Amino acid sequence: MAQLLHLEGIDSVVLEDRSREYVEQRIRAGVLEQGTVDLLNEIGVGERLRREGLVHDGIELQFAGKRHRIDFPSLTGGRRITVYGQQEVVKDLITARLETSRPLHFEVSDVEVNGFESESPVVRFRREREDVELRCDFIAGCDGFHGVCRDSIPAGVLRAFEREYPFAWLGILAAAPPSNEELIYAYHEHGFALHSMRSPTITRLYLQVRPDEELAEWPDERIWNELELRLGLEGWTLNTGEVLEKGVTGMRSFVVEPMQCGRLFLAGDAAHIVPATGAKGLNLAVADVRLLASGIAAWYRNGDVSLLERYSSDALRRVWRAEHFSWFMTSMLHRLEGGDEFDVKLQLAQLAYVCSSEKAAASLAENYVGLEHV
Numbered sequence: 001m002a003q004l005l006h007l008e009g010i011d012s013v014v015l016e017d018r019s020r021e022y023v024e025q026r027i028r029a030g031v032l033e034q035g036t037v038d039l040l041n042e043i044g045v046g047e048r049l050r051r052e053g054l055v056h057d058g059i060e061l062q063f064a065g066k067r068h069r070i071d072f073p074s075l076t077g078g079r080r081i082t083v084y085g086q087q088e089v090v091k092d093l094i095t096a097r098l099e100t101s102r103p104l105h106f107e108v109s110d111v112e113v114n115g116f117e118s119e120s121p122v123v124r125f126r127r128e129r130e131d132v133e134l135r136c137d138f139i140a141g142c143d144g145f146h147g148v149c150r151d152s153i154p155a156g157v158l159r160a161f162e163r164e165y166p167f168a169w170l171g172i173l174a175a176a177p178p179s180n181e182e183l184i185y186a187y188h189e190h191g192f193a194l195h196s197m198r199s200p201t202i203t204r205l206y207l208q209v210r211p212d213e214e215l216a217e218w219p220d221e222r223i224w225n226e227l228e229l230r231l232g233l234e235g236w237t238l239n240t241g242e243v244l245e246k247g248v249t250g251m252r253s254f255v256v257e258p259m260q261c262g263r264l265f266l267a268g269d270a271a272h273i274v275p276a277t278g279a280k281g282l283n284l285a286v287a288d289v290r291l292l293a294s295g296i297a298a299w300y301r302n303g304d305v306s307l308l309e310r311y312s313s314d315a316l317r318r319v320w321r322a323e324h325f326s327w328f329m330t331s332m333l334h335r336l337e338g339g340d341e342f343d344v345k346l347q348l349a350q351l352a353y354v355c356s357s358e359k360a361a362a363s364l365a366e367n368y369v370g371l372e373h374v
């Protein structure tokens, strides 16, 4: 957001409550849509991404003991995805921000946003034991699901839509070369498993677990056994290695409408959460700030409020499309606790359809690589 504004000649102050080390190390998803890659290139932060990002032309769906490939370019008119860790994007954005010499403050606390229903919003925060007060034209609430912006909006303005899923993902990062060139989304009677990667030497793997799963119940050996079982096929072996990181992530869908209150605009996880399957979170945040920055730029250029007035409805069209896609992938691929054989048959029928009908595969593919005109 700050980089987009900077390129339009608009100044901003970026506040982050964590440390630089924390945000640069925190592991998140790693799939960038074509449109996200295009935007990172346009704003001048794509150099390392072009060098180190792994361009993928497809994914594999595995069920009933077989793998089926979904080929993106042939189904989407040449579009692809790039595997590149979210924290690598964060590092590149921080570097670009520091190069501009414009303010980026880490480890601020006590952030408060006020006055956004007037023409002069105020942001207060504490930095290096000093209280700071900022007056500004706009506040971009890019502060995540647990941030202060959404909760600062008066009651009755926002409507929330929410769904919790009865499972979570146990994710590991391992010092092992990927065991397959592409991502594998596996449906198995023990639950979902995902094979992904970060580089030619680092594998990222996930297992469906209970939402209240204790990491202590999952020593490395149990994780590898379960991954081998759920992802395994005759004649294929899973590369193993030192487990570098381990964590459990809950799965939920969440959207607030509208994504605005006066001059406070919400973007990314502050306004919406998707379940992880399909890795839409960062991509949606990037699409939000692209819209928001062009709305703010039009306002400064000639007082044009039309884009800002449409920001929420424009952003929400893509948000709901991605909510549906993430829900669809999640529902198709996870074992439902308490589900019955009927659920299993429906999931298998859907998987078989997606893997045998070119039209169904194209629908999955165009959502996966990112829709252009939503």
Ligand code: DHB
Binding pocket: 028, 029, 030, 031, 183, 194, 196, 197, 204, 276, 277, 278, 279, 280
């Ligand atoms: C990754 C995460 C996802 O949620 C997904 O659908 C694919 C890949 C990842 O972390 O690599």
